[in-house]
Amino acid sequence: MSQSTPTIDVVVLTRDNNTPSEIVMASLRRQRGVHVRYHSVVGTPLNDDIHRVVTIARARNEGVARTSGDWVMFLDDDVELAPDCMARLHHGLVTRRDYAALAADYLGDRSCHGSSPHVGMGATLFRRSTLLRTPFRWEVHKCECLCCCQDIRRAGSRIEYLPDAKARHLAKPAEREPCQPVVDTAKHSDETANAKILVAFNRRDVQRFRDVFLRMLRASGNKQEVIAVGYGLYPSERRLLSSCRRVRVINRASNGQMPPVRRLTEFAAVTKTLHPKLPVAYWDASDVVIQDRLDPLWGMTQEHPNKIFAVREPMGYPGNAAIVGWTHSIEHPAMRQRAFELFSKHPFLNSGFSAGTAGAMHRYFIEAARLRNSAELRGTTDWGDQAAFNLYCHSDPQRWKEISERWNYCVHDRPVGEVQVQPDGRITCRSGTPIVAAHGNARSLTKLAIVH
Numbered sequence: 001m002s003q004s005t006p007t008i009d010v011v012v013l014t015r016d017n018n019t020p021s022e023i024v025m026a027s028l029r030r031q032r033g034v035h036v037r038y039h040s041v042v043g044t045p046l047n048d049d050i051h052r053v054v055t056i057a058r059a060r061n062e063g064v065a066r067t068s069g070d071w072v073m074f075l076d077d078d079v080e081l082a083p084d085c086m087a088r089l090h091h092g093l094v095t096r097r098d099y100a101a102l103a104a105d106y107l108g109d110r111s112c113h114g115s116s117p118h119v120g121m122g123a124t125l126f127r128r129s130t131l132l133r134t135p136f137r138w139e140v141h142k143c144e145c146l147c148c149c150q151d152i153r154r155a156g157s158r159i160e161y162l163p164d165a166k167a168r169h170l171a172k173p174a175e176r177e178p179c180q181p182v183v184d185t186a187k188h189s190d191e192t193a194n195a196k197i198l199v200a201f202n203r204r205d206v207q208r209f210r211d212v213f214l215r216m217l218r219a220s221g222n223k224q225e226v227i228a229v230g231y232g233l234y235p236s237e238r239r240l241l242s243s244c245r246r247v248r249v250i251n252r253a254s255n256g257q258m259p260p261v262r263r264l265t266e267f268a269a270v271t272k273t274l275h276p277k278l279p280v281a282y283w284d285a286s287d288v289v290i291q292d293r294l295d296p297l298w299g300m301t302q303e304h305p306n307k308i309f310a311v312r313e314p315m316g317y318p319g320n321a322a323i324v325g326w327t328h329s330i331e332h333p334a335m336r337q338r339a340f341e342l343f344s345k346h347p348f349l350n351s352g353f354s355a356g357t358a359g360a361m362h363r364y365f366i367e368a369a370r371l372r373n374s375a376e377l378r379g380t381t382d383w384g385d386q387a388a389f390n391l392y393c394h395s396d397p398q399r400w401k402e403i404s405e406r407w408n409y410c411v412h413d414r415p416v417g418e419v420q421v422q423p424d425g426r427i428t429c430r431s432g433t434p435i436v437a438a439h440g441n442a443r444s445l446t447k448l449a450i451v452h
Contacts (some may be wrong), residue, residue: 005290006090007035008071008125011063012055013043020077023170027080033087039066057144060121060136064128072131076122079106082166089125090263092162100130100157104167117432119159121145123167130157192298193224194278196358199285200229200263202254206237213285214244221293228285229266231259260284260384261372268365276359277305283408284352288438291426296438297407301357307401308356308364311408312347320348320413326387331379339376339387342394349400351389352439353408366397368392409435412413 010028012020019025019040028036043059062071071090075081085104086275092102101265103124121144134151136144152159197217200210225246230238231253241249252266263282271280279298283290300309317323321341330336354361368388371377380387393400409429411419420428427438 005033005035006071007037007069008073008086008088008090009037009038009039009067009069009128010073010075011041011060011067012075012077013041013059013063014077015043017042021170023080024075024077026097026427027083028075029088030083031081031243032083034090036086037067037069039063041066051138053143057136057147060144064131064135067128070128072127073123073125076106076119076169077121077262078170080168080170081123082168085123085165085167086125088165089162092165093125093127096158098158099160100152100155101126101159102162102165103160104165105161105163106167106169115185116161117149118146118434119149121148122169123165124159127177156413171335176221190216192279192295195294195298196270196274196278196280197222197224198229198263198267198280199226200231200259200266200282201286202231202259203233203237205286206230206233206241208287209285210241210244211270211424213283214292214424217290218245220290222290224294224298227270229259229263229270231262258383260386264369264372264385264388268362268369271358271362271365274358276357276362277302279355280356280358280361281355282353284439288352288408289427289440290436290437291438292434292436297355300403301355301360304401305357306360307399308354308360308393308405309407310349310354310389310400311403311405311410313350313410314405314413316348317344322370322382322386323348326380326382329379329381330377332375335376335378335419339391343387343390344391347393347402349390349402350408350410350439351384351395352410353437354389355407364392404433406434408437408439409433410439412440 012024014020014391030040041059041063043055049055060074063074073086073089081104089102089104093099096102101119101124103119103121106123107120130152134148134155137151138144139147140265149159195287199209199213209228217226220283223246225248227248227250228241229250229252230241231252233241233251238249238251241247250266250270252262267282274280279301281294281297290324297309313320323340327340327343330339354364356364368385371388371391372385376391378385414429418430420430427435429435
């Protein structure tokens, strides 16, 4: 073996003491230009492990402790490497001093443009010094892979997929065990199962609610009850919606007021009847597409029971003209100035979504309805609840918590080419943010020909 040939400690995680398949082992023997030192670590769960991710994080750290060289590669026991995969990863790290790790994209997760926020660990080469400084860990709602990526980047280094390094996952798509957010299911299972989704709409949006929002919500594996407040629905429309599984319809007469204003009072009445700790969320159902499970969101409400969650819009002051228009039309001079200062100096939040416990949400709906009819907002040209939402949150930072835009990804006000529609209809973005709920504010989903 040449003195210049690098030695790479390969750590393979397994569920039992069985040797990985011959395909995996043969791919290790075929590696060119590197010396492979093999380590097998069994991920044995402990009695107090609340999720398999906890077990995996501990097993990865155990694997690092068994190694002694400068390079450590984690390999899943069902991943086959191309003959030059490890050499390419090693060369990539040697020539890129700002990188702590490089990975082969064995699952096809690599972002087409720029950084991949979540790099999988199934075929990833690390500088061992990095792993000694930043051992694997986990958080509620975050797998050990995501925590590792965030820790590395927070320390000023980089971790990405290397396009030229090839690897193949041997499992069929249905058999894969993808990274899932860690949720304390024993603690939150009842709350998650009984979570409520609130929607409010006029009869013109009945079809959008049923054929887009509700259909995609269920197709994404979400079974929670939807409480739908409909304004001016015909009897046939009420029967149609009532026939949908786990949909409770509340019919109200139309009075000319827009749903984003009326829902404050209607949702306050609903949340008053729910257990204060129950998870609740609402979206603008007429132009939202749900693309993934909502379980992590329900879990977050239990971790922060006294806060409501909000997502900022893509554009704030001064780019967002609504901030000036809606605040400068407030009649009272002092209130007008206060609202403008709050909205222009803080993230401008989109009121088309919020989540929290029923108790926290009830407090918001009551106060926002009051704000809409008080001197604090009287005269505003905002036709909905956007100004009330921002005023409620920014008047007291303890009332709310900002969460990732993945939960309400506003399609409007994005650079050209930022939002993409895949051949299967899934909405993605160039930055790689995984979109759970795509919000077509300003009818932008219609412009993308996603809904009609």
